[in-house]
Amino acid sequence: MMPNEMIPAAILVVDDEPSLRNTFRTFLKRAGYQRVEAVASFGEAIEAVTARSFDLIICDIVLESHSGIDLLKEFRSLGTSCPVVMITGYPHVETAVEAVRLGAFDYLAKPVEKEVLLKTARLAIRQHRLVQEKLAADSACERYRRFLETLFRSVSDSIVSVDQDLTIVKMNQAAGQLFHALQPALQEGGRLDLLCYNKNFCRLTESVRDVIVNGTEVSDHRLEFFPDGSCRVMSICVSPLDDGTGVPAGAVLVFRDMSRQNRGDEEGKVRLHRLIGASPAMQQVFLMIENIGRVDTTVLITGESGTGKELVAHALHQESSRCNRPLVMVDCAAMPENLLESELFGHRKGAFTGAEENRTGRILQADGGTLFLDEIGDISTAMQLRLLRFLQEKTFYPVGSDREVRVDVRVVAATNADLKEKVGNGSFREDLYYRLLIIDIHLPPLREREGDVMLLANHFLDRYASRMDKGISGISQQAMELFCRYRWPGNVRQLEHAIERACILCQGTTISTEHLPDEILDGSGEGLRSPAPIAEPVWPQAAGRPPCGVQDDQAGQRIVAALRTAGGNKAKAARLLGVDRSTLYRKIRELHIVLDL
Structure with a gap:
């Protein structure tokens, strides 16, 4: 080492003898150590260690008011991890054993030679650095492991690793959900060949065995399965699991749901244009809208009143290539037949009494865009025929005109009626029904x-x-x-x-x-999701139940208290009592309760 080279290390010397303390500091400074501090007492040593970090502590075992062993114990209690070298002029086996037990790096007897001191310091600092590097490496490995585990858990694809016997070693959360749908017994520690209940998946397990034996990857193995009644297509890639020995220790399988690949946003979004819903039923509607919106065909929207059929029509229009063109909406149930015909097809001046000028119908207004016909199940049979001809030919005649008009319009219709039942009783044309039913979207209640x-x-x-x-x-x-x-x-x-x-x-x-x-x-109507009958209230029981006995008194007191709390609101009082409102009314009549608020 050149004299001007500095060793980036910090050393603390603790000794109550000034001459020895200064000698050690001089030796170490001249050896090139960057920072060497020397203190004389127990308290100064604790203060120094608390304030700064050191790579080595050299401490005399005999101090003025404390022993070096006490100081070593205090260092360890403070969490000081650097090596400590003990110096003594009175070496004893018991003291040396105690020092080593407490984690002292070495135990040197006085007089300490310069070369011995420097060699010991060099070895101690080197070991300390190796230990620190190992701890840093272990910490980095742990952080990396946690990062990989977090990544492993968060990936939307299902990832599974198996050993040579096809025992599942690890799976991420997505795989756990997938396997729960396929075969609930498939968990970590279970066997992949449990999938063989399905012949398609039997072929998959055979492919996994081939990968483990041959070490060759199988990519894009596509299989159909029906976990929730609907068809899903999985793309499965199988890769050998290499542990560095050159022989596959198992295999890694990645399952990707190809049924969802064309969705614009990730699965589970709660909004689509003006529609809101996170339920599986609405997620299916969202998927239908996104797929159907791009296809320029007639759509029938069905569902109970108030489910949002108009919003679905709006979403279909926004998802289509016509989104920058008009969306014209017509409520077929809101106008009589003669007005509806004129409203849809338009009329020429003088076509009928009151037709004082030409009128452009809604169909022509929607040219290039989308026409939404709401409550189409309520139109008359004559109107059904005119609409059928328009849907088939994309042409129409305005009322009072003999000139054919051609338009480019996509028709979306909606109804809360059962059109199939209407076809059965003859109130709706069968040919129009099937013309509208090219594709349908049913909105769940x-x-x-x-x-x-x-x-x-x-x-x-x-x-x-x-x-x-x-x-x-x-x-x-x-x-x-x-x-x-x-x-x-x-x-x-x-x-x-x-x-x-x-x-x-x-x-x-x-x-x-x-x-x-x-x-x-109201807790008694058909409006409740759980329409099971609500039990008779648990009034305080009394043997014999006299007409005006304890039971009636206590029941009356409870009812009056609940009514007062509810401000006289009987529905709220019934909820406070945990009874049906009709039961509360009956009790009030039976007990002749009159509340004076």
Whole structure:
């Protein structure tokens, strides 16, 4: 080592003898160590170690008021990890053993020769550096392992590793969900060949065995399966698992759901244009809209009133190549037949009494775009015939005109009626029905959209609280529970109106049960998701049940207390008592309860 080279290390010398302390510091400084500090006492040593880090501590075993052993114990309790070399003028076996037990690097007897001191310091610092490097490497490996595990868990593809016996060693969360749908017994520690209940997957396990034996990769192995009743296509890649020996220790399988590859956004989005829904039923509707929207064909939307058929028509238009052209909407049930014909096809001046000028019909207004015919099940048979001809030919004659008009229009129709039943009873043309039924989208009722009520309720709350400039920030848990239990015969439209009403009535920051309409508060109607009969209230029991005995007194007291708490609101009082509202009414009549608020 050249004299001007500095060793990047920090050393602390602890000795109460000034001459020895200064000698050690001089030796180490001249040897090129970058920082050498020397202190004389137990307290100074603790202060130095607490304030700064060191690569080596050289400590005399005999200090003024403490022993070096005490100092070594204190170093370890403080978490000091650097090596400590003990110096003593009175070497004893017991002391040396104790020092080593406490983690001393070495134990040197006085007088300490310069070369011995420097050699010991060099070895101690080298070992300390090796230990630190190993700890840093272990820490980096642990961080990398956690990073890989996080990545492994978060990947949407299903990843599975198996050993040579096809025993599953590891799988990520996506694989766990996939295998639960395929074969619930398939877990870590289970065998991949349990998939052989399906002949297609038997071929997959054979491919995995070939990969393990031959070490060659199999890519894009595509299989169909039906986990939830719908067809899904999986692309499966199988790669040998190389542990560095050159012989595959197993295989890695990556399953990718190709049924979802063409979706614009990742699976599980809760909005599509103006539609909102996270339930599986609505996710299927979203997928249908995205796929059908791009295909320029007639679409029939079915579903109960209030489910959002108009919003589906809007989404189909936005997903189509016609999105920059007009979307013209016609409510077929809102006008009589003679007006509907003129409204759709237009008319020439003088075509009928009151036709004082030419009128462009909705069909022509929608040229190049989309025509939405709502409630098409309510149009007359004559109108059905005219509409059928238009759908087949894409041409029509305005009322009172003999000049044919050709248009380029996509037709989307909707109905809450059962058109198949109408065809059966002769009120709807069979040929028009099948002309409309090229492809259909069925909107599920809100009661079948698990989890969507809360999502929609909060959406409508934000809309109406903002529109009314009210600081309403949420819905109470009890009110939300009632929303989620209710069957919503009017579907999303009814939920929207209930939230709008609650926002009007709410004067605070939270919508509560007092702001809900009676049909939602009522615990006995068909409006409940769980229509099981509610049991008779658990009134306090008394033997014999005298006509005006203990039971009636206690029941009456409970009813009066609940009514007072509810401010006289019988629906709310029934909920407080945990009984059906009709049962509460009966009890009030039986006990002749009159509440004077």
